[in-house]
Amino acid sequence: MRITFPRFLIVFLTVIFFLSSCRKKEFDQFYGRPENLGDPIYQQLQAKGNFTKFLDCVDKAGYKETLSAAGSWTVFAPTDEAFATYLKDNNLTEISADLASKIVRYSMIYDGEKVERLSDFFSVKGFVKNNAFRRRTVYYDFVYDGKDNSGNAIKVIAANRNGSYLSTDFNNKSITYFLSPYMTFNTLSAADYNFFYPNSSYNGSNIGAARLVDGQQNIIAENGVIHIVDRVLTPPQSIDQYINEKADYSIFKGLLDKFVTYSLNTDISHRYEVLTGKAANVYAKTYSTLLAFSPNNENYLKVDANDAQQGSYSIFAPTNDAVNAYAQKVLLKYWKKKGVNNLNDLYVVAPDVIKDFVNSHLFTTTVWPSKFSTTPNFLNDMTTRTTADVVDKQALSNGFLYGINKAQDASVFSTVYGNINLDPDYSVMKQALLYFGLTTALKTPSLRYVVVMIPDVTLRKMGFNYDPFYASAPIRGDLVALRRILQTHIIPLGDRAIPNFATGSGILEASNGEYVKYAAGKLLSAGTQDSTVVAKQTIPVDSIGTTPVNGAAVYGKEALTYTVLPISKHIEKYGTLPTDPYYNFFQYLKGSILYTPATGAISGITDGVFYTFLIPTNAAIVQAVKDGLLPSTGAASLGVPNFAPTDGLDVTKVSKFIQYHIINKSSFVSDGQKIGEFESLLKNDGGDAAKVTVTINTTTSLMVKDVTNRTVNVLLGATDRSNVLSNRAVIHQINNYLKYQF
Known part of the structure; x- marks a missing residue:
């Protein structure tokens, strides 16, 4: 027993060691660093030798460790030649630390992606092919010096949602690119690109004003992917930043400001103090939700966490002259008689007009230069402007801006x-x-x-x-x-x-x-x-x-009102005297079981339902008596109407005759609009309605056919009683009677 246990222990430990060695080997094979994996981004660029200026910026910006360590980044790296051009074009001798930070952070986007993936929208449901033209960069603006609505100097931070500010969101700017898969899929061309970048050549591999260098794309690094670009890229302004600095848009900017609120944010105030060592109240600048979007919001609609990849805002910013011209011609046209002569005063008395004017220039979608006529704005109008009206165009960080020399003629005004x-x-x-x-x-x-x-x-x-x-x-x-x-x-x-x-x-x-x-x-x-x-x-x-x-x-000075009288009262108006055009019809109606004398109500007529009454002339009623469709006094051939029959069959005749001359659930007149079949109030034992057909309808002729194919004409002469208006009903005089078959 004493000998067996040590031997067993030795064998057991040997097996454990062997299994552990095997498992470590498998672990290293699966999780270990692949032998063919490139060095980190920083080291690869350093080894190439043509990125000294960019790496100098990386060092100044404090991102050397980030680009040398684990992570997943896409970096658009400009060459030394690109920096030489940039310095010359901007009359610079060196890159400051602040500028270096902007260049580096704007060149970095989250997640290492090959060029082939950049045109795909990474939605919550996965990649959507050819639906992306932007990516979120590392760069964001922080607190800046601004003024509140009263003109007081304050510390400000931009809204990162439409109508609100969220302290946990940095409001990162996006980089816009123009790659062939997206451009082709969305029927866009070089013209759409060159409209914004007239001095750059389009080849379907454009990142802003830059181009991807041939053969130097998709460089795989340990911590991401490198794409070499031929120009230095700097973060563009947001729509809010750009329009606030351009004097040409100062009047429109003033209208936008009327929808701005500055709210103290204690979280950002504390963060600002920690980062700068300076105590200050920081106010979030938010735009009202009455506007289509917040021009300072770098995010998109946030329906999807990454929807800024596939969408951006657009603004057609009218110049000062354009705003003034439109205000005098349209917005203030009627208000001048009230002493309102400028837009500031108009906002006081009619803020919704100013809101509509501003919103008519805002689009919550990307308006491409070739898509002006097919992209609706926030008010669901297509722009009334063309590219010929554009005097300024900018691909900004949160959308496209078109400066226009004529204001949008919104449908709410035109x-x-x-x-x-x-x-x-x-x-x-x-x-x-x-x-x-x-x-x-x-x-x-x-x-x-x-x-x-x-x-x-x-x-x-x-x-x-x-x-x-x-x-x-x-x-x-x-x-x-x-x-x-x-x-x-x-x-x-x-x-x-x-x-x-x-x-x-x-x-x-x-x-x-x-x-x-x-x-x-x-x-x-x-x-x-x-x-x-x-x-x-x-x-x-x-x-x-x-x-x-x-x-x-x-x-006019009065209103078109409706009548509260029952329809029978308008028939009675022209049916009281024997010489009145509706006399015979009304007498039969008045003596029928359908009529309630106390109220004038007609059985089968329901409030809120439309009707057409087709009333035969007195002579036509006499003919209906002779033809046996209505009861007579004495021989039918004499044509003397019996307006108060007591015989059951005669009572039924009167009811059916009247019901067949009342069109149910519809009114028609001589306006050339309605033809076809219409139901009458008359129904057979199975509940099916007897129908009549309007065969001709013009402004001068109205013809109706009954189920026996007999036609009657609505009398439209100056002295005839047709197109008589009643309570949701129209009354016509017809030259003959309508004949039913049951």
Whole structure:
């Protein structure tokens, strides 16, 4: 026993040693440094001998250890020749420590990547081919000297999010490159590159103004990848930095400043004191979320952690002359009568107009020079400018800047909505349209409208007002009624010409399905015609403001109202006397089981639903009596109507006849717009509706066909009672009756 145990122990230890030796060998083979792996970035550049200036910058910047140790970097290294050119072009004899730091940090991007990978967007879901043209560099700005909104000198740090600042984010600048895979995939060309870099030659291997040196790309190092470039790259300014230093944009910059807030940040104040040894309050400069983006934000939207690789901002910055010209012609056009003569004063009384003006020049996407006409801005407009209007162009760290000599003509100002948006006499109408969400179509250039303007004084007289102090319900008054009234004042044109309101006549369908008539410079709606004051039964048109973009604004002093009367009351209006055009029809209606005398209600007619009443002439009713479709007094051949039948079959005849002459769920008029099949109120035992067909519809002719293929004409003469407006309904006189088959 004493001998066996030591022998066992020796054997056991020998096996452990052998296994350990084998495992170490496998570990070294798997995890050990490969024999063919190049030296670290610093040592490789040092060995090449043509990067002494760049390595001198690395030393001054304190990055020698970083580029000599483990890590994963991509470095765009400029040659000594590139530095010689840079020093000469900038009239320098040496590189300062501060400049050296900028050059080195901007030449370094996170993660070692070969050229082939730089065009791929590294999303949270993996690489997306050919979708990247930027990478985040090591460089970022820290605290700088600035001024607050009152002009006081303060220490400032730029926002790193749109509308906010996050202390844990350094707001690193990105480097922009123009590589063939991305450019080809996105149908971009040398022209897009040379627009920004006219003195550089494009070859699809361009890093900013520099080019990758042929044969000196993808140099693999222990701690990353080296790409040799032929120019020294320095970090460009952000949009905010650039526009703040250019006097040509000082007026537009002043408008941007109206949306800036400076907020004390204790974390950065402490960090600043630790790094500099100086105590100071540091304020984060943030732009309001009312703007499309923060011009000082070096990050992108942050929908994806790395989305700045595939996207950037764009700004069309109007020069001072461009802003002034547009302000006088457009923005201040209506406000001058109120004593508002400059943009600062306009901001006080109408900040949303200034906001819209600024946002019309901001794009949350990359606008390439060849894509001006296809890239929408924050307001969803395509730019109205061309490359010929560009007087300055910059590929900046967080996007492209185009200095323009003409301001963007935004749709919120140039469309029919602009008449409402800019005129202070129509502010209640504007706010109500915004509240009800009725502005989008009006400011869409491709959609054409006539808008009948309602002055503030009129709306207030009707009991409507706008009070911003009631944030949740700023529109005061009967909201259901106001919405219906507003929609009646919005008239889609489609492809039709703007009507001749001054001397012409016609009928137009409003956006809510109700109709408006015009004749000889006056407008009429179902509500105005019911006025007991003759002078108020129509609205005189004072003037018409046309826009080449999408329609016209019609000005008057009153509003187009709707009627609260039941439809039967408008039939009764022309059906009381035997000589009235609707007399026979109304008498049958009044004596039918469909009619409620106390209220004037018609069975089957529902509030909020649209209808068309086709009323045969008195003679046509007599003919229907003779043909046996309506009950008679005495022999049918005599054609004497029996307006109060008691026989069950006769009662049913009357109901069916009336129901077949009422079109359900739709109104149509002689405007050339609607043709085809329409359901009537009449239904068979299975619940299927009997139909009629509008076969001809022009401004001078309206023809309807019944199920037996008989056609009738709507009488459109000056003395005929057609296109009569009612409560979500239109009433027509027809020259014959419609015949049903069940």
